[in-house]
Amino acid sequence: MKTKQIHKEMITIGNLHVYCEYVLNNKPPIILIHGFVSSTYTFKHIIPLLAEKFSVVAIDLPGFGRSEKSKKFIYSFKNYAKLIVECLNFFNLNKVTIVGHSMGGQIALYMAKYFPDKLTNLILLSSSGYLEKVKNPLFFGSYLPFSRFFLERYIKRKNVRSSVENVFYNHQLITEELLKEFQIPLMDKDFYISLLRLLRHREGDFTTEQLLEIQVPTLLIWGSEDKVVPVEIGNRLVTDLPNAKLITYEKTGHLLTHERPLKLYNDIVTYTSEK
Structure with a gap:
């Protein structure tokens, strides 16, 4: 199989620098x-x-990875969905399959609700689900003058390896390269400002009533050993989404893109070719 060249660059979308x-x-x-x-x-x-x-x-969402950690961007799911639409326009794409992992699954669902004409299929990988908006004490606390430093101290207290182990079933797949990638944003002080803004702006996940309105064909894929978003969430979503099916991978954790890439690829190809 000949490997296609993967272009990697910073582009400008909606006045933001996006990797x-x-x-x-x-x-x-x-x-x-x-x-x-x-x-x-x-x-x-x-x-x-x-x-x-x-x-x-694939892009690094604003506030994450190598993308801009803007102090002005409104870090809401709906704004992220709008940014994905701008990304489609940038590349002159339409009628796309959206794949969202974890929180990216909620952003994908916002795409399906507000911009369904842009989508052909929705594929949710261990998607976030049924989380409520942040409670008022945390919301107002995010505006305190030193809240960014408290957040940075709290996150840096956590051991990166143990956090990564939490998203894997097979710990033998954890590499030094992977650990380094997870550490990169922690060194950027603006990353913590972005997290605080996400804490303020993030809407709650869709309710059952909102999910029932989404008609885009949806494939849910879950790891049976997911400790971050348990497969029970997938079982609820497949019931609440009108046009959905669920596939579960045994002995697989939250980061199934690293644990089961070939199986995931085959399931995506099979599902999209049937539509």
């Missing part, structure tokens, strides 16, 4: 959205596979 990895080859487009405190590195093993069948675009 992007993409392969454009006149094949059906697929957009990859990473989760909380993550980046395009989530899709490191699956982008080369997907490029055999799709034009692939």
